[in-house]
Amino acid sequence: MNQKTLNAEQLAAFGDEIDAIKQQALSERGSRDANYIKRVVAVQRGLAIGSRISIFAALPFLPSLGLAVASWPIFWLLICAGSIGLGIAKILDNMEIGHNIIHGQYDWMGDPRFHSKFYDWDTNCPSEQWAHSHNYEHHTYTNILGKDRDIGYGILRMDAAQYWHPAYLANPIFATLLMLFFDMGVALHDVEMDSLRTGKRSFRETWPKLKQSLRKTARIWGKDFILFPALAGPLFPVVMAANAVANLIRNIWSFTIIFCGHFPAEVHTFPKHVCENETQGHWYYRQLLGSANIEGGKLFHIMSGNLSHQIEHHLFPDVPAHRYAEMALKVRKVCNKYGIPYNTGPLWSQYASVWAKIFKLALPPRNSQTSITA
Numbered sequence: 001m002n003q004k005t006l007n008a009e010q011l012a013a014f015g016d017e018i019d020a021i022k023q024q025a026l027s028e029r030g031s032r033d034a035n036y037i038k039r040v041v042a043v044q045r046g047l048a049i050g051s052r053i054s055i056f057a058a059l060p061f062l063p064s065l066g067l068a069v070a071s072w073p074i075f076w077l078l079i080c081a082g083s084i085g086l087g088i089a090k091i092l093d094n095m096e097i098g099h100n101i102i103h104g105q106y107d108w109m110g111d112p113r114f115h116s117k118f119y120d121w122d123t124n125c126p127s128e129q130w131a132h133s134h135n136y137e138h139h140t141y142t143n144i145l146g147k148d149r150d151i152g153y154g155i156l157r158m159d160a161a162q163y164w165h166p167a168y169l170a171n172p173i174f175a176t177l178l179m180l181f182f183d184m185g186v187a188l189h190d191v192e193m194d195s196l197r198t199g200k201r202s203f204r205e206t207w208p209k210l211k212q213s214l215r216k217t218a219r220i221w222g223k224d225f226i227l228f229p230a231l232a233g234p235l236f237p238v239v240m241a242a243n244a245v246a247n248l249i250r251n252i253w254s255f256t257i258i259f260c261g262h263f264p265a266e267v268h269t270f271p272k273h274v275c276e277n278e279t280q281g282h283w284y285y286r287q288l289l290g291s292a293n294i295e296g297g298k299l300f301h302i303m304s305g306n307l308s309h310q311i312e313h314h315l316f317p318d319v320p321a322h323r324y325a326e327m328a329l330k331v332r333k334v335c336n337k338y339g340i341p342y343n344t345g346p347l348w349s350q351y352a353s354v355w356a357k358i359f360k361l362a363l364p365p366r367n368s369q370t371s372i373t374a
Contacts (some may be wrong), residue, residue: 006285006338015281017334018315021327025319033320034109037097040302041113044092051085052228054078055242059235083242087249088303093122094254095305100321102127103135123250124187124217129209133190139317143262143269143290150262151269153178153185154194157361159269164364171362175355182251183220187213253303257294260350261310264292265357266343287314288335293328293344300347301325311342 006014058078063070098121100106106114113119120127133149141147145161152158156175157168178185191209195201224247229240268289274282294300294308301308301324309324312331319327335342345353 006281006340008279010338011279011281011285013281014334014338014340015279015284017337018284018331019280021330021334022316022319025316025323025327029108029320033106033322034111036320036322037101037106037114040092040096044089044097047085047092048089051082051089051246054082054085055239056082056232058082059232059238062235062238079238079242083245084249086243086246087253090122090246090250091253091303094250095257095307096302096321097121097305098123098127099305099307102131104318105320122220124183124213124220125189126187126212126216129190129213130186135317139314141275142287142314143267144272144275145269146272147275149189149192153189154192156358158263158357160361160365161269161271162361164361168362171358172355175358179252179255180248182255183247184217187217256347256351257304257307259354260294260347261292261307261313262290263357264343264345264350264353266341266353267292284315285340287311288331288340288342290314291343292350293342294350295344295346298325311344 055078058075059065060069061071061075061078063072063075098119101114101119102116102121104116107116109115116127116131138148138150143151145151145159152162155178157164157171188210191206191213192201193206193210196203196206224243225240228243229236229238232239268286270286270290274286278286288311291311291314293311294304296304296308302322306321306324307313309321309328312319312324312327313321315331316324316327332342334340
């Protein structure tokens, strides 16, 4: 993908047109948006409760209990429905609800239930830590090497400008582990364990955030792997396994959507100096070049938290995300006008591109490096 360079006058005009799209969406916020988020929360809560009931309802049909109603087909139907349903409920809570509320997309409602300062999502990462590492660091310095810690999450080599060392030969293994335990990867992200490992921060400096994150993890895991399983008595392991599957579904899906929005081959990264005296127009320009969209239907976009519109999310992080689909049409028209590439593609294509990059960057560069540490 060719990157067209705009001069200062073009950047200013481009920025004005993108900002006009944002201001129009903000001016139109109202009952449509409030009703939407309330409906999604109601569906998510109902799905979570119904799924947990389904998991417990499966237990009497387990043949090992020797009951008259025992039936493997009914057991597996209920346990699978419960696990998958709970996984979907966790996805909705983390992506379409939690992620977007913590961004402040619904602060204007004045309702504490949907306010970024009060919302606590069903995942291991404390909301305030996420607000710092994601809302501030990532969205301010998107794809700037050495400033955006989302590039590689402190363990992966996701850009050729990152120094290569032998540990990166395990890039695909580290990426797989991050995918399977993405909730913990996110929980430790703002803790900056990589800075502790490299000596940039001391344990004393790291401990306050680590303690906060471990407390949140203990609460979430205590609910899923101790409290609810304990209600099943001797069938504790069955319920615990079902909850583990639900968490795994959430982790794999979240990893997939986030990586496909940030790391396909044609997404750009930038050196530190680009954010010095950066204009609003250039900030929009950088956000657009540093993002990728994933094509799909309405349900797919909801399940992605509308992060399938990653370009629009990076441009308008505080606009209710369900508006991104209609805003994308306007953004793409502006991009065509200025000759700026608009990176979009189906999930399979973006996913394949991400994993190809993960494997490629595991290998040492062929030429001498002029790279930086990120």
